[in-house]
Amino acid sequence: MQLIFEKSVPGRKAVQINAGDAPTKINIKKQFLRAEDPDLPELSELDVVRHFTELSRKNFGVDTNFYPLGSCTMKYNPKVTELIASYPGFAHLHPLLPQLRMGGMLTQGALQVLHETDLLLQEITGMDGFTMQPMAGSHGELTGIMIIAAYHADKGNEKTTILVPDSAHGTNPASAAIAGYKVVSVPSNDKGVMDMEALKGLINEDVAGLMLTCPNTLGLFNPHIKDICDLIHDVDGLVYYDGANLNAIVGKARPGDFGFDVVHLNLHKTFATPHGGGGPGAGPVGVTRPLLKYLPVSIVVKRKDGTYALEYEMKKSIGYIAPFYGNFGIVLRAYVYILMLGKEGLIRVSENAVLNANYIKEKLKPYYKLAFEGICKHECVFSITKEMADKGIHTMDVAKALIDKGFHPPTVYFPTIVKESMMIEPTETESKETIDSFIQAMIEIAELALSDPEKLKAAPVTTPVTRPDETSAARNLNVSNFCPCG
Amino acid sequence: MPFIANTPDQQKEMLAEIGLSMEELFSDIPEKLKCDSFKLPKGLNEQQVREKLYKLADKNSTRLICFLGGGFYDHFIPAAINALVSRSEFYTAYTPYQPELSQGTLQAIYEYQSAISRLTGMEVANASLYDGGTAIYEAMMMAMRITNRNKVIMDDSVNPIYRVMIQSYTRNLKIDLEETPNADGAANRKRILECIDDSTAAVILQNPNFFGRIDDFTDIAKAAHDKGALLIVSCYPIALGILKTPGEMDADIVVGEGQSLGLNMSFGGPYLGFMSTKKQYIRKMPGRIVGETLDKNGKRSFVLTLQAREQHIRRDKATSNICSNEALCALSSLIYLSLMGKSGLKETAKLCANHAAYAFKRLSQIPGVKPRFKSKWFFNEFVLDLPCEAGDVVANLIEKGFAAGFPLSRYYKGMENSILISVTEKRSRQEIGMLAEALEGALCS
Numbered sequence: 001m002q003l004i005f006e007k008s009v010p011g012r013k014a015v016q017i018n019a020g021d022a023p024t025k026i027n028i029k030k031q032f033l034r035a036e037d038p039d040l041p042e043l044s045e046l047d048v049v050r051h052f053t054e055l056s057r058k059n060f061g062v063d064t065n066f067y068p069l070g071s072c073t074m075k076y077n078p079k080v081t082e083l084i085a086s087y088p089g090f091a092h093l094h095p096l097l098p099q100l101r102m103g104g105m106l107t108q109g110a111l112q113v114l115h116e117t118d119l120l121l122q123e124i125t126g127m128d129g130f131t132m133q134p135m136a137g138s139h140g141e142l143t144g145i146m147i148i149a150a151y152h153a154d155k156g157n158e159k160t161t162i163l164v165p166d167s168a169h170g171t172n173p174a175s176a177a178i179a180g181y182k183v184v185s186v187p188s189n190d191k192g193v194m195d196m197e198a199l200k201g202l203i204n205e206d207v208a209g210l211m212l213t214c215p216n217t218l219g220l221f222n223p224h225i226k227d228i229c230d231l232i233h234d235v236d237g238l239v240y241y242d243g244a245n246l247n248a249i250v251g252k253a254r255p256g257d258f259g260f261d262v263v264h265l266n267l268h269k270t271f272a273t274p275h276g277g278g279g280p281g282a283g284p285v286g287v288t289r290p291l292l293k294y295l296p297v298s299i300v301v302k303r304k305d306g307t308y309a310l311e312y313e314m315k316k317s318i319g320y321i322a323p324f325y326g327n328f329g330i331v332l333r334a335y336v337y338i339l340m341l342g343k344e345g346l347i348r349v350s351e352n353a354v355l356n357a358n359y360i361k362e363k364l365k366p367y368y369k370l371a372f373e374g375i376c377k378h379e380c381v382f383s384i385t386k387e388m389a390d391k392g393i394h395t396m397d398v399a400k401a402l403i404d405k406g407f408h409p410p411t412v413y414f415p416t417i418v419k420e421s422m423m424i425e426p427t428e429t430e431s432k433e434t435i436d437s438f439i440q441a442m443i444e445i446a447e448l449a450l451s452d453p454e455k456l457k458a459a460p461v462t463t464p465v466t467r468p469d470e471t472s473a474a475r476n477l478n479v480s481n482f483c484p485c486g
Numbered sequence: 487m488p489f490i491a492n493t494p495d496q497q498k499e500m501l502a503e504i505g506l507s508m509e510e511l512f513s514d515i516p517e518k519l520k521c522d523s524f525k526l527p528k529g530l531n532e533q534q535v536r537e538k539l540y541k542l543a544d545k546n547s548t549r550l551i552c553f554l555g556g557g558f559y560d561h562f563i564p565a566a567i568n569a570l571v572s573r574s575e576f577y578t579a580y581t582p583y584q585p586e587l588s589q590g591t592l593q594a595i596y597e598y599q600s601a602i603s604r605l606t607g608m609e610v611a612n613a614s615l616y617d618g619g620t621a622i623y624e625a626m627m628m629a630m631r632i633t634n635r636n637k638v639i640m641d642d643s644v645n646p647i648y649r650v651m652i653q654s655y656t657r658n659l660k661i662d663l664e665e666t667p668n669a670d671g672a673a674n675r676k677r678i679l680e681c682i683d684d685s686t687a688a689v690i691l692q693n694p695n696f697f698g699r700i701d702d703f704t705d706i707a708k709a710a711h712d713k714g715a716l717l718i719v720s721c722y723p724i725a726l727g728i729l730k731t732p733g734e735m736d737a738d739i740v741v742g743e744g745q746s747l748g749l750n751m752s753f754g755g756p757y758l759g760f761m762s763t764k765k766q767y768i769r770k771m772p773g774r775i776v777g778e779t780l781d782k783n784g785k786r787s788f789v790l791t792l793q794a795r796e797q798h799i800r801r802d803k804a805t806s807n808i809c810s811n812e813a814l815c816a817l818s819s820l821i822y823l824s825l826m827g828k829s830g831l832k833e834t835a836k837l838c839a840n841h842a843a844y845a846f847k848r849l850s851q852i853p854g855v856k857p858r859f860k861s862k863w864f865f866n867e868f869v870l871d872l873p874c875e876a877g878d879v880v881a882n883l884i885e886k887g888f889a890a891g892f893p894l895s896r897y898y899k900g901m902e903n904s905i906l907i908s909v910t911e912k913r914s915r916q917e918i919g920m921l922a923e924a925l926e927g928a929l930c931s
Binding site: 001003004005008012013014015017018019020021022023024026027028029031032033034035037038039040041042043045048049051052053055056057058059060061062063064065067069072074075076077078080082083084085086087088089090091092093094095096097099100101102103106107108109110112113120123124126135136137138139141142146149153164169170171173174175176177178179180183220221223225226249251252253254257258272274275276277278279280281282296318319320321322323324325326327328329330336338339340341342343344345346347348349351352354355356358359362363374375377399400403408409411414428429430431432434460463464465466467468469470472473474476477478479480481482483 | 487488489490491492496497499500501503504505506508510511512513514515516519520521523524525526527528529530531532535536538539540541542543544545546547548550552554556557558560562564566568569570572573574575576577578579580581582583584585586587588589590591593594596597599600601603604605607609610611613614616617618619620627647648650651653654655657658659700701702726727728729730731734743750751752753754755756757758765768774775776777778779780781782783785786787788789791792794796797798799800801802803804806807808809810811812813814815817820821823824825826827828829830831832833834836837839840841843844863865877878880881884885889892893896911912914915
């Protein structure tokens with residue numbers, strides 16, 4: 001398909017600018033002006049609309065296909081949240097307005113949304129206060145680690161290390177390293193959860209904290225979670241909860257009750273805000289009472305007279321980590337979702353997410369190698385069988401064959417501690433019929449892997465392109481069709 | 487309303503297949519760790535939630551005539567953008583890990599990267615970062631990786647909203663951050679040139695700067711390069727419809743806030759940070775990057791590339807902890823740039839500059855109101871000194887229906903009476919006249 005730049009026709013226009021009575025000449029000296037106009041495409045509005053409509057049809061989304069991408073919680077995104085985010089009172093509100101005297105009174109609705117979301121997330125997680133500023137999960141991690149660093153600096157603790165399990169998302173070690181810590185990896189045991197003996201061996205006075213996803217990326221809940229938190233607290237370390245997998249336990253158990261000190265949530269996972277093709281997300285961070293003073297500036301407070309205001313006087317704060325109040329439009333969608341589900345709804349979320357995952361696990365067990373036996377939470381991890389491997393089949397071939405059957409593949413080759421892994425997360429919003437047809441497809445692929453492996457390796461054949469040459473993409477780099485030299 | 491499809495009967499059927507009860511499915515969580523408190527309200531149906539949120543939205547005023555900018559602007563947004571980004575094939579997808587079923591997102595990101603390269607005059611761009619502030623921080627870290635140095639010079643005419651963010655991020659890191667005080671509203675050339683030395687990783691500047699002042703940093707780029715340092719320029723993409731590009735100034739890393747490219751102000755986000763650079767530095771750049779390649783049948787296709795820099799492969803050795811980008815916002819800005827096209831963006835930029843020049847002239851004529859700085863080289867923002875405290879005047883004008891501008895005392899000492907006024911293409915001469923009259927009235931009272 002042509003690039004939009006290749007469709008350009010000199011002189012064609014999509015937009016008529018409302019120039020009114022303004023003069024067309026500008027009074028800016030030549031030294032400050034660009035030599036040539038920016039080389040953007042020249043198209044009609046219909047050209048642009050057709051181009052992007054055609055592009056959209058080359059995508060799988062939750063609305064078009066079952067999307068069991070493990071650890072990403074690709075649940076249905078309710079349409080009403082999009083409608084509400086477009087209300088002019090939210091969409092067209094200037095973020096600097098509440099920073100003007102008298103301006104705060106003109107943003108009471110937005111400040112109330114932020115404040116009430118804070119309270120709802122506190123109740124859901126068992127934490128004592130949240131910042132809405134982090135603009136993604138990984139940004140929440142960095143914020144959380146900065147809070148941990150501020151805690152230690154305040155106490156005069158000289159600590160250098162953050163512990164991260166080997167099954168963790170790659171963002172965990174990356175966030176800790178960027179915040180200035182040395183990262184030490186904690187191995188998993190043969191049951192797929194953190195090895196307690198190994199952990200004990202790694203804990204010492206240098207440990208500033210531990211980052212943990214619970215249930216972990218294998219979908220397993222660690223029954224020793226409270227003991228782990230206690231061990232870290234014994235050396236005055238803090239425990240960080242990566243909320244990527246909260247969908248598994250929401251309404252059933254709360255990280256604050258396990259002993260976690262800092263929590264980030266991915267609103268685009270558990271709280272159903274759209275993933276947008278890779279963002280925007282939101283990663284609010286919650287902390288326990290002793291850490292509240294380190295939260296980023298500013299926070300929304302409710303005054304005695306019932307009005308809402310921004311609080312800036314936070315002497316121990318880690319400072320500003322976002323220009324304003326985070327991805328407000330995303331927080332708003334999550335707020336609406338939580339209001340709609342309420343207490344009973346959220347409990348049903350985790351129950352059905354876990355039910356769907358265990359159903360898939362049981363049904364596929366005879367056909368693929370299950371990584372770890374037992375109950376799983378919101379996701380299950382399989383890999384290909386030895387018989388498939390003997391035929392030269394890889395997990396990637398199974399993934400690509402699923403595409404031809406109309407399903408987005410699971411997360412593949414992660415977690416890395418399971419070779420040739422497939423991490424399947426169905427979420428609660430999928431029906432038994434959809435899940436049954438996915439299971440059927442997986443079974444047919446397992447059979448095909450043994451009977452006609454070549455066919456599997458040729459997949460996908462139904463998509464706009466077949467497997468792209470990724471090696472050549474990196475070697476003969478072409479990431480922009482522009483050359484400044486002309 | 488939990489959006490769950492399975493009926494109680496189906497749930498029973500599935501539990502029977504598993505051979506466990508719902509309670510048993512959660513038996514791996516120790517009893518003492520289960521919630522005893524979960525005090526959430528009862529769920530609402532769609533009609534109830536719409537009514538509630540409509541009332542909340544209505545408590546926010548969007549009827550003020552907006553002269554508030556500071557890096558975040560009330561620009562015109564064509565309707566086609568929302569129509570296209572509302573296609574759920576775009577917005578309900580995730581990061582394009584499987585290229586065969588994500589060619590829509592991937593090609594759009596490639597086109598976005600190309601558009602940002604063209605706009606900024608740089609060779610390559612990434613798939614976007616969170617916002618303009620984190621983009622400066624990422625650029626600074628990138629410059630330190632490239633140069634293996636840790637001194638950074640930043641002028642205080644760079645947006646203070648971003649400078650305070652950078653101070654937070656660098657607090658625990660070994661970075662020698664030197665802030666130069668602006669010289670009459672422009673980047674402090676003299677001081678910057680004195681500061682650049684053999685330990686300097688980068689100079690960070692903004693164009694137009696926070697006060698709206700436009701500049702040409704070619705000389706600073708050369709001085710930085712002579713010492714082996716890099717020039718990072720943060721810019722306002724609408725202004726690039728007419729202004730000299732950072733590429734033409736020989737900047738090394740270009741960043742900025744993309745909100746003005748077709749994104750709602752949305753009370754502070756979601757927005758996007760853009761970043762472009764020279765091809766030689768691409769392997770040190772953070773964030774997702776899409777590249778063009780061929781599929782097995784020789785057909786043009788697009789994939790995520792250079793992933794060896796990223797956290798999911800490199801873990802604690804990654805160039806950044808960033809996982810996703812702001813893909814949907816990047817898509818909006820690409821559609822905006824495609825609709826505006828070559829002439830539309832230029833016309834928009836000219837209109838902004840013209841309206842601002844008119845407002846500057848008109849407002850400066852008010853008795854007691856004076857331009858703060860000598861230079862008249864500004865784009866669509868300028869600073870005026872009022873005869874009294876700017877915060878009071880702004881509060882007064884809010885009651886008259888104007889968001890008149892941003893009082894600068896919040897971030898700059900000695901500027902208690904100064905106000906930053908921003909004018910976009912949406913503000914008519916009539917509205918500017920109304921502001922002038924209201925301001926005049928407010929100053930007399």
